[in-house]
Amino acid sequence: MKNPFKKSNTELDFSSLSTILSSGAAVGMAISNHLGKNPQTGGIIGVGLSLLVTGLLTALEDETSS
Numbered sequence: 001m002k003n004p005f006k007k008s009n010t011e012l013d014f015s016s017l018s019t020i021l022s023s024g025a026a027v028g029m030a031i032s033n034h035l036g037k038n039p040q041t042g043g044i045i046g047v048g049l050s051l052l053v054t055g056l057l058t059a060l061e062d063e064t065s066s
Contacts, residue, residue: 024050 028046029039 020050020054021047
């Protein structure tokens with residue numbers, strides 16, 4: 001059973017954040033351009049999804065390392 005009072009590492013690493021944001025925006029814009037939709041909206045969605053996936057992977061790494 002998990003300990004709900006366990007201290008977790010809340011320190012964020014922003015060293016690769018610009019790479020994550022730019023690649024997410026580029027992929028979202030490319031996909032939306034291919035589908036004939038608005039590239040700006042696709043870029044925003046791509047950035048959001050890339051941050052979501054990065055956050056989930058970081059949370060999983062924190063959970064397994066302790």
